[in-house]
Amino acid sequence: MKGARAxxxxxxxxxxxxxxxxxxxxxxxxxxxxxxxxxxxxxKPSGLDLALVVADHTCSAAGVFTTNRAQAAPVLVSREHVAxxxxxxxxxxxxxxxxxxGETGLRAARETAQLVAAAIGxxxxxxxxxxxxxxxxxxxxxxxxxGIPRAAAALSIEAGALAARAIMTTDTRAKEAVVEFTVGxxxxxxxxxxKGAGMIAPNMATMLCVLTTDAGVAPPLLSRALTxxxxxxxxxxxxxxxxxxxxxxxxxxxxxxxxxxxxxEGRDYDAFRAALTEAGRRLAEMIVRDGEGATRVAEVRVDxxxxxxxxxxxxxxxxxxxxxxxxxxxxxxxxxxxxAAVGRSGVAVDMDRVDIHIGPVWVAERGRARDxxxxxxxxxxxxxxxxxxxxxxxxxxxxxxxxxxLTRGYVDINAHYRS
Numbered sequence: 125m126k127g128a129r130a131x132x133x134x135x136x137x138x139x140x141x142x143x144x145x146x147x148x149x150x151x152x153x154x155x156x157x158x159x160x161x162x163x164x165x166x167x168k169p170s171g172l173d174l175a176l177v178v179a180d181h182t183c184s185a186a187g188v189f190t191t192n193r194a195q196a197a198p199v200l201v202s203r204e205h206v207a208x209x210x211x212x213x214x215x216x217x218x219x220x221x222x223x224x225x226g227e228t229g230l231r232a233a234r235e236t237a238q239l240v241a242a243a244i245g246x247x248x249x250x251x252x253x254x255x256x257x258x259x260x261x262x263x264x265x266x267x268x269x270x271g272i273p274r275a276a277a278a279l280s281i282e283a284g285a286l287a288a289r290a291i292m293t294t295d296t297r298a299k300e301a302v303v304e305f306t307v308g309x310x311x312x313x314x315x316x317x318x319k320g321a322g323m324i325a326p327n328m329a330t331m332l333c334v335l336t337t338d339a340g341v342a343p344p345l346l347s348r349a350l351t352x353x354x355x356x357x358x359x360x361x362x363x364x365x366x367x368x369x370x371x372x373x374x375x376x377x378x379x380x381x382x383x384x385x386x387x388x389e390g391r392d393y394d395a396f397r398a399a400l401t402e403a404g405r406r407l408a409e410m411i412v413r414d415g416e417g418a419t420r421v422a423e424v425r426v427d428x429x430x431x432x433x434x435x436x437x438x439x440x441x442x443x444x445x446x447x448x449x450x451x452x453x454x455x456x457x458x459x460x461x462x463x464a465a466v467g468r469s470g471v472a473v474d475m476d477r478v479d480i481h482i483g484p485v486w487v488a489e490r491g492r493a494r495d496x497x498x499x500x501x502x503x504x505x506x507x508x509x510x511x512x513x514x515x516x517x518x519x520x521x522x523x524x525x526x527x528x529x530l531t532r533g534y535v536d537i538n539a540h541y542r543s
Contacts, residue, residue, distance in 0.1 A: 150284030151300030152177050154315035155338035157378030159279040162290035165271025167257075167264060168219035172290035174268070176275040177334055178213045178244055183378045184340070185211030186347035187252065188354050190371035196223030197233040197263075198253040199372060205237070205249050209343025211376055212250035214334050215240045215272065216291045218319070222255040222263040223369040232263040239268060243276035252374050254332050256293050256319060259369060288317040291332060294416055294537055295321045301406040305339075305399035307392045308383030312339040314399045318373075318407040322363055322416035322538065331411060333358060333373035335403060339396055340379030341386045349397040350375050357404030361526045363415035364534070365444040375400070412526045417533025422452055422510035425524045428517045434471045435516075435523030441469040442512065443527035452510060453529035457501035459487040466514060473516055481513040 153160050157180045165174040187206040189199050205211065215236060222229045237251040255263065288298035299318045304311060320331025341349070354373055379385055386392045413421050424443045429435035442448055447461040459480045466473055480488035483504030487496050504510065509526075 150282060150315070151288050151302065151317040152315045152334055152336045153281045153284035154302040155313040155336045155378065157181070157183070157338055157380040158315070158336050158376070159281055160283045160287040161275040161278040161280065162283060162286035163271050163275045163278065165217070165267035167217055167267045172286065173218045174271045174275055175216045175287035175290035176213065176240065176272070176279065177287060177336070177376075178276075178279055179211070179376050179378050180380075181378070182210055182212050182246065182250060183376050184209060184343045184346045185252070185374065185376050186343065186350045187372055187374040188351055190367055190369065192367045192369050192371070194224065194369045196221055196255060196370040197225055197229035198222055198255045199370060200230065201233040201237065202252045202254065202372060202374070205252055206374065208249065209347070210250060211252055211374075212246040213240050213244060214252040214254065214374060214376070216254040216256070216332060216334070217263070217268065218256050218291050218293055220255060220257040220261050220263045221259045221370050223259040225260070225262055228262055232265055235265060236268055236272070239272040240276070243273050254370065254372055256291065256332055256370055284315070284317065291317070291319040293319065293321070295319055296414055299407050299410040299414070301403045303399040303403045303406075305395045307339045307381060307386065307395060310381050310383040312337060312381045312383070312396075314396075314403045316403045316407055318411060320411040321414045322534070331358070331368070331371055333404070333407060335373065335375040335400065337375065337377045337396070337400070338379070338381045339377060339383070339386060340381070341377040341396060345386055345388070345393060346375060346377055349393070349400050352397060353401040353404045356401050357408045360524060361408045361412045362440065362443050363412060363418070363528055373404075409526060412528050415528035415534070416537045417531040417535070418528035419531060420452055420506070420510060420529040421508070422512055422527050422529075423524060424527060425511070425513045425522070426516065427513065427522045428515045428519060429471070429521035429523065430519040431521040432523055433521070435521040436525075437471055438466055438469045438473070438514065438516075439523045439525040441465045442514070443525040446530055449527065449530035452505065452527075453531050455502055455506040457482050457485070457487060457498070457505045459493075462512060462514065463488060463491065474518065477517040479515040479517070481515075483507055483511050
């Protein structure tokens, strides 16, 4: 039920030039000019816990970061490093978030960047640092001091899949995507890897995500494309409504494809942005399907709002409602919970004009129950995915979110996450 599907998440289609291609399981190393490695450094009691993604040469870089005011040390350091628009490497440790660790955590994040820089021969400011794991625990540096040189020595094109595994925490599977597009008459790729299963809510970036491309893209356009792509992919998923202290999505553009760099708007920029968005959507759907304890996913769509912002706000309220999510788990077409979420969204809505559909079943009209087949509605509430659509009949604004059900498994995982 939770396996990642091959088709894309719903939403506006990507440009015709962007389509999935086989990645041979390498994700971030599918585009030319990138290598990766993963090692067991000892931060976790066992298993891979340190991933390194390195470009062969300094390239354009951009990032988006959590809007949670409790920001982890790696977020603060990496935000500084990508501000210049260039980068060479991304290093990610799992098992320790290095969040709520004060000045000690900042020193640890900066030393991590210095260790990578020394190992691959670049400036520390060209290294993006990311961490995931338990909050409030100091990041142990000895494992990094030995692990980073080992990872640098093991860099290869084939190790993209290992890197995707090394960044997992409560994830049950690695998450990778590759999308092909055309730039300047040449074939280029976007590759990506992500981690996330819990503490997932849309707010600039959700979880950790590394994207790469072998197209050449000017830093300002790369930053703009990433922000737009995240807004239409990673920011449209929610597992539990919690925005993490460590969330970030970063992109590196190597420019090794023998085509002119993308320096302005036009066909090439649109093709790249579409491919970046598609990669983000595939990773986003994998995350929501792998939500902690999840057994079912749903698309929540709101039409007829005053504008897109209002539609998004209502869709998010529905998608994050514990009552809606538990009804989703039980396959219960309890449309009253959906209506209640619309009413408390903070958007001025005429409730006497609200229609609600669960899959093909029209369950509520003008804010009241319709005569519908309960068994058919139950089947729609157990589809893959469940499709919930709300029409406000108030304007032309639309928005959508992906969510998953709330189960006993989620409670079990998070009741003992630290202990």
